[in-house]
Structure formats: C-alpha cells, structure tokens
Amino acid sequence: MAETDLILLHPPSVYDFRKKAIMYGPVSDVVPSTQIFEMYPIGFMTILEYLERHGYSVRIINVALRMLRSRRFDAEKLIRSLNPAAFGLDLHWLVHAQGGLELAKIIKKYHPQTPVIFGGLSASYYHEQLIGYPQVDYVVRGDSAEEPLRQLLSTIKEKMSAQSVPNLTWKDGDKVRVNELSNVPSDLNNITFDYRKIMRSSARHFDIVGHLPFRDWLSYPILTTLSCRGCVHNCLICGGSAAAYRHICRRNAPAYRSAQLIAQDMALISQYTKAPIIILGDILQAGLGYARDLLNELKGKNMKNHIALEFFSPPPRKFLEMVAETIPNFNMQISPESHDEKIRRAFGRAYDNHSLERSIENALELGCKRVDVFFMVGLPGQTSQSVSQTIGYCEELLEKYGRNGSAKIHPYISPLAPFLDPGSLAFEDPQKYGYRLFYKTLEEHRQALLQPSWKYMLNYETEWMSRDELVASTYDAAFELNRLKAKYGLLKQKEAKNIEVRIRKAKELIRRIDEIVLIKDKELREQKMVELTNRFDQLGSSTICGKKELRWPARLVRFNLLKVLQAALAGN
Numbered sequence: 001m002a003e004t005d006l007i008l009l010h011p012p013s014v015y016d017f018r019k020k021a022i023m024y025g026p027v028s029d030v031v032p033s034t035q036i037f038e039m040y041p042i043g044f045m046t047i048l049e050y051l052e053r054h055g056y057s058v059r060i061i062n063v064a065l066r067m068l069r070s071r072r073f074d075a076e077k078l079i080r081s082l083n084p085a086a087f088g089l090d091l092h093w094l095v096h097a098q099g100g101l102e103l104a105k106i107i108k109k110y111h112p113q114t115p116v117i118f119g120g121l122s123a124s125y126y127h128e129q130l131i132g133y134p135q136v137d138y139v140v141r142g143d144s145a146e147e148p149l150r151q152l153l154s155t156i157k158e159k160m161s162a163q164s165v166p167n168l169t170w171k172d173g174d175k176v177r178v179n180e181l182s183n184v185p186s187d188l189n190n191i192t193f194d195y196r197k198i199m200r201s202s203a204r205h206f207d208i209v210g211h212l213p214f215r216d217w218l219s220y221p222i223l224t225t226l227s228c229r230g231c232v233h234n235c236l237i238c239g240g241s242a243a244a245y246r247h248i249c250r251r252n253a254p255a256y257r258s259a260q261l262i263a264q265d266m267a268l269i270s271q272y273t274k275a276p277i278i279i280l281g282d283i284l285q286a287g288l289g290y291a292r293d294l295l296n297e298l299k300g301k302n303m304k305n306h307i308a309l310e311f312f313s314p315p316p317r318k319f320l321e322m323v324a325e326t327i328p329n330f331n332m333q334i335s336p337e338s339h340d341e342k343i344r345r346a347f348g349r350a351y352d353n354h355s356l357e358r359s360i361e362n363a364l365e366l367g368c369k370r371v372d373v374f375f376m377v378g379l380p381g382q383t384s385q386s387v388s389q390t391i392g393y394c395e396e397l398l399e400k401y402g403r404n405g406s407a408k409i410h411p412y413i414s415p416l417a418p419f420l421d422p423g424s425l426a427f428e429d430p431q432k433y434g435y436r437l438f439y440k441t442l443e444e445h446r447q448a449l450l451q452p453s454w455k456y457m458l459n460y461e462t463e464w465m466s467r468d469e470l471v472a473s474t475y476d477a478a479f480e481l482n483r484l485k486a487k488y489g490l491l492k493q494k495e496a497k498n499i500e501v502r503i504r505k506a507k508e509l510i511r512r513i514d515e516i517v518l519i520k521d522k523e524l525r526e527q528k529m530v531e532l533t534n535r536f537d538q539l540g541s542s543t544i545c546g547k548k549e550l551r552w553p554a555r556l557v558r559f560n561l562l563k564v565l566q567a568a569l570a571g572n
C-alpha cells in the first residue's frame with residue numbers, strides 16, 4: 001500500500017550540480033533562488049491544497065533545496081525510501097530540463113511501476129517530446145493542473161484508463177495519446193493560497209527543509225499571492241505572454257483571482273508573519289475597477305507587512321494615492337528593460353521615460369518605501385553601447401531620486417539568461433525579431449544545461465549582440481552599476497568591493513573556460529575543468545549583485561511562532 005498518494009518533487013536545474021564543474025553565471029541574480037533554481041512553482045501549494053480537499057494525501061519535497069543545504073544529502077537514497085501511488089515533477093521553467101529528467105530516471109530505477117507525472121509551462125510546451133523519454137508516463141498540460149491531476153490520481157488508484165482525463169498526454173501501451181486541453185478555468189477562485197497547508201505538511205512529514213521555497217527563506221521569508229494566470233501583454237521574449245499562453249495553455253484571456261480572495265490570502269499571511277508579501281501580476285491588468293476593489297478589501301485589514309506591487313506600465317498618480325492610503329508599507333517594481341524608448345517599444349512596452357519618471361516621483365512622494373527598477377541585456381535592437389547608456393540612465397535616476405542616501409530607488413541589470421522562453425514570440429519566430437536560436441528542442445536544452453559556462457548555455461544571440469558580447473556587456477554593465485550603487489549609498493563600500501572582485505573573477509573564469517573548451521582531448525578537457533572547480537566555489541551563488549540587495553526594508557521579519565505552530569499541528 002502506498003503511504004502517500006502523490007509526492008511532488010522539485011528538481012535542481014542540474015543533477016548533481018554538487019559534482020559538476022559548471023559556471024552557471026548570473027542567471028538567477030535578480031530572483032530569490034540560487035543558480036540551481038531551487039524555488040518550486042507556487043502551483044505546488046494550490047495542487048497540495050486542492051487534492052487534499054478532495055481526499056488525497058500529498059507531500060512536497062524540494063530536492064533541489066535539500067541538495068543545496070547539504071553536500072551529504074543523498075537524493076537517490078531518499079527517493080528509494082519513498083512509496084507513493086505517483087510521483088509528480090515540475091518542468092515549469094525550462095531550466096529544470098536536465099535535473100527533472102534525471103530525478104525521473106532515479107525514480108524509475110527504484111520504482112519502475114510507480115507512475116511519473118510531469119507538469120508546468122515547459123512540460124506543456126514540450127509535452128510530445130517529454131512523453132518520449134522512458135522515465136515519463138504522464139504530462140499534465142496547461143496552467144491549471146489541479147482538477148486534471150485529481151482525475152488522473154483517481155484513475156491511477158482505481159487502475160482505470162486515463163482516456164477521459166483532460167489536458168493529459170500519456171502512454172497507452174506503446175502509443176502516445178494526447179487528450180484534449182479542455183480544462184482552462186476562467187478564474188482562480190476555486191483554488192487557495194493557504195500557507196498553513198504547507199506548514200501542516202511539513203509537520204506531518206517531519207520535513208521543514210523539504211517544504212521551503214528557497215535557500216534563504218527562513219532568514220528572509222517572502223510570501224506571494226497570485227492575482228492571475230495568463231497575461232494581457234505580449235512582450236517579445238516572455239513565455240508567459242498572451243501569445244504564449246494561447247499557444248501553450250489554450251488560454252485566450254487571463255484567469256483572475258477575485259479581489260476579495262486575494263485580500264483574504266494576504267490577511268491570512270499577515271496573521272502568521274510580518275514578512276513582505278508580493279502580489280504577483282500587475283493588479284491593473286484587470287482594470288482600475290478590480291484594483292480599486294482589492295484596495296477597498298485591504299482597507300480594514302490593518303496589515304503591517306511590506307507589500308510589493310508589480311506594474312507592467314507606470315501607474316497613474318490617482319491610483320498610487322489610493323495605494324498609499326490603504327497600504328502603509330508599499331513597494332513598487334517596474335521593468336522598463338532599457339533606457340531607450342525605441343528598444344522598449346520593440347520589446348513590447350510602449351511607455352516613455354517621462355511617464356516612468358513621473359510615476360517613480362509620485363510613488364516616492366506618496367511614501368513608497370522602495371522602487372525596484374529592472375533593466376535587461378539581450379533585447380531586440382540593443383547593442384553593447386546601448387547597454388552602457390542604460391547604466392548612464394540608472395545614474396540619472398539615482399541622481400534624481402536617490403540623493404541624500406535615501407536608498408529608495410534600486411536599479412538592477414541582468415541578462416536574459418540562460419534561455420529565451422519557449423512559446424514567446426521571439427522563440428517561435430526568431431528571425432522576424434532579430435534572434436538566432438542555438439537550441440530548439442527539449443533534448444538540446446537538457447544538454448545545454450551541462451555546458452561548461454552560461455555563455456554556452458545561452459540558447460540565443462541577437463543580430464546586434466553575439467553570445468560573447470552578451471556576456472561581456474552583462475559584466476561590464478554590472479560592474480558600472482555596482483560602482484553607482486556604492487556611490488549613492490545603496491551598497492556599503494565593502495559589499496560593493498566584494499561584488500567587484502566577483503565580477504573580475506567571473507570574467508577571468510569565462511576566459512579560461514573558453515580556452516579549455518578548445519582542447520580537443522576530452523579527458524584532458526574535463527580534467528582542466530575540474531581543476532577550476534575550486535574557483536567556482538569561491539564565486540558563491542550570486543555574481544553581479546548580492547541577494548541582500550533584493551530585500552525590502554522590512555526590519556522585523558518575524559513569525560508569529562505560536563500561530564505557526566498551531567497551524568502546523570492542526571489536523572495532524
């Protein structure tokens with residue numbers, strides 16, 4: 001008898017990264033994860049809750065994080081010891097292509113009869129290729145797997161045919177069947193974002209680390225709630241754009257979560273912790289009315305948490321006034337991507353610098369605690385010179401809004417890396433938008449993840465910048481921005497010096513790896529790569545900016561331990 005119905009495993013990007021000499025580079029410097037991408041999809045939480053609500057037992061194990069926390073942690077031994085009715089693995093982000101398929105292989109080695117189910121955006125995009133691997137039995141497609149997965153578990157447990165399970169690609173003997181992608185909910189009101197379920201599951205399985213979303217979470221917890229699945233915009237390089245969702249998930253319009261439910265999700269979080277909360281997805285996407293409703297719902301909740309709102313275009317002052325009235329600690333995130341309005345427009349964002357600056361000014365004037373502004377390397381029409389001008393623009397912004405050491409505006413620059421997203425307009429029609437693809441299939445991406453440095457992992461270059469230029473330009477820009485951050489008091493001199501040293505070392509490593517790659521003799525080449533391993537270790541997980549830079553100015557990030565304990569133990 002299986003002890004659990006479903007165990008959801010989150011793989012590292014590469015298995016076993018601890019034994020490989022690979023320079024992953026600044027691929028995750030502006031997200032909370034390390035380069036191993038140990039954060040699992042937020043959907044793990046909604047799947048867990050939905051299935052448990054329908055009588056199934058589910059456990060989450062963040063294998064990536066457990067590997068990261070301990071060199072001695074033996075993933076193979078753990079997998080051997082498990083005995084669920086089915087295993088689920090996420091291939092939401094393509095960066096998990098290698099790690100996910102390796103974990104699936106290990107599962108099949110010890111549990112040849114136990115079904116292996118994949119899901120997520122990349123799994124959906126590549127479902128027909130993914131099902132071709134012997135270690136994969138099922139792929140649940142689309143952005144809403146909760147109900148199809150419930151039906152699939154029922155057929156697995158009852159030993160019935162999966163013929164009627166929506167969104168499923170599966171093996172029927174030696175035939176591959178592709179069931180219709182018909183489960184596309186029009187709203188997100190039938191799922192819950194309830195962290196108590198994760199707490200309970202941690203307690204039930206005596207496994208806190210296995211349930212944590214990323215490495216530094218306990219010291220700096222960030223919690224999220226999702227306003228929608230899908231998007232109304234069509235940014236060229238985004239695998240979560242309107243066009244990509246249409247192609248991958250058959251979604252023609254975003255599914256929103258009601259304003260009332262989001263407010264409830266947030267109020268619940270706030271009872272347990274004063275940690276920052278990010279509302280994922282621009283709440284203005286669904287219209288001013290929706291955003292206003294959400295703020296009204298939040299009004300009486302008296303939440304002290306820092307709340308971060310992301311905006312896909314500069315928000316109007318009137319709206320910021322409402323935000324300021326309702327949320328005492330609000331932060332704002334916006335991604336103009338380039339200082340150059342022409343490049344920004346070609347990318348898919350049609351606002352000018354004037355409106356960007358006005359909204360920053362308004363937000364700061366109205367008491368916004370922090371504005372994060374994200375720029376990117378790898379855009380259509382962008383040259384190295386343009387990237388360097390973007391850093392010039394960052395200085396202008398700092399000069400205007402970051403004087404007197406107020407440290408409220410934080411610019412970032414990062415490369416579009418390692419992959420141009422499958423399903424994005426640029427991936428589907430690279431030539432049209434000035435992109436050249438090196439890898440297209442799932443297998444090519446799986447192998448790309450084993451390349452010696454992030455330069456060789458990049459699945460693209462542009463008409464305007466070669467891979468070499470993309471890498472060089474990223475480091476040069478990061479170097480300059482780092483200096484600016486020290487100059488304007490965003491970083492202590494010592495921290496900035498450390499980052500500067502890391503950038504110099506990274507550039508040197510890239511150069512040395514380029515030399516090693518030219519060695520014809522395979523054995524010698526590998527030996528030389530291993531000799532460099534120690535230096536990789538010295539680089540740590542971030543190169544071009546430190547993880548601490550991403551943190552909001554929340555001082556008392558504390559859990560209400562009594563409440564957490566009550567929630568964890570309830571029902572166990």
Ligand code: B12
Nearest residue numbers: 033037039041042043088090093094119120144145239240
């Ligand atoms: C929110 C978000 C994030 C958050 C993550 C929050 C989280 N834990 O999920 C943050 C900011 C941290 C993030 C980071 C990254 N992101 Co992101 N992100 C998004 C965003 C804006 C929304 C995602 C979303 O709507 N999810 C909701 C739904 C679709 O997913 P879900 O509920 O988590 O999961 C459901 C299904 O996917 C499926 N599913 C998922 N796992 C499994 C497993 C099984 C077994 C099954 C059956 C089903 C299943 O079922 C779930 C529930 O129904 C999208 C853009 C967009 N508009 O979609 C990009 C997007 C998903 N991200 C993307 C990328 C590339 C990244 C990074 C790799 C970027 C980088 N280089 O650092 C990192 C990876 C982080 C990591 N794993 O460590 C790409 C993915 C392209 C691709 N196919 O690979 C997207 C499409 C666009 C983009 N370029 O930003 N991201």
